[in-house]
Amino acid sequence: MIDASGRLRAARLRVTRRRVTILDALTALGGHRTADEIAAAPAAAGSPLPRASLYHALAAMADASILLVADAGPGTARFEIAGEWHHHLVCRSCGSISDVPCAAGVRPCLEANLPGAVIDEAQVVFRGLCPACAAGVAPAS
Amino acid sequence: MIDASGRLRAARLRVTRRRVTILDALTALGGHRTADEIAAAPAAAGSPLPRASLYHALAAMADASILLVADAGPGTARFEIAGEWHHHLVCRSCGSISDVPCAAGVRPCLEANLPGAVIDEAQVVFRGLCPACAAGVAPAS
């Protein structure tokens, strides 16, 4: 995987310090992260990341498909580095989000039988119990 | 379809005025609605519905599977009457949400190949252009 500035350049986005910071932070964290989690690292390192900048940059990068928004039900938005296409399992017990490999591996992996619609992405949200909660007997007590 | 109190009784929930009001409002509106949209009708009719009650009742009914939460990306939660299982198409241009019939028609309609996980629901979020936007040429300009 090429580095942050390379990815930005490839997407024809201007390479700015903020965007590199955000991409690096998200890459380091891995997985699907909330805006706050992404902002935490730079903040701890002494250069707090203004909300407006964060959201603006995230939107621009999501727009360019460098990032994508993980569907996991309503609530806080979660971002992840665009990579292997996959889906998510939201645990009803612990609330954790696990990645679920996609059989097809390409977008869109499913077609909607809606005449006239143009689908470019199909993301599946699985709900149930994650392996850990399914194994450990009583979930919540 | 049986009426609100019947549905509540069938789910072994206590039949209270609030819940009936909410179910009726959502049934009348149809589709996937935000909490505000659900509260609007009773409010206009002179009996405003307190936020806390609304959310509490919605949570209880969603828990009992009388209602379900429609996945349509992060943001405001949308509720709908549990009925025929289906998915959603979120239009990238106009933001509208359309129902997409589910081939299987039963939950869960897809399996996740995640060893050990217990899936009870698989909801697909399609993204792209709704028929209207796909037809009307330029989406946003």
Place this chain on the structure above:
DNA sequence: CTCGACATTGGACTGCGTCCAATCTAGAGG
């Protein structure tokens, strides 16, 4: 180096959803 287009920033604001403890009520049992 210069310049224009575009990105960043601060600060405040909107609005969803949650929390808590007091009060009320559905519905079972007598």
Place this chain on the structure above:
DNA sequence: CCTCTAGATTGGACGCAGTCCAATGTCGAG
């Protein structure tokens, strides 16, 4: 029909995600 209790409702306020705007800073092309 009356009583009783678990569970539902309520009000009010809080926390937090995400947005907006206009001024300023910076990338990168020429």
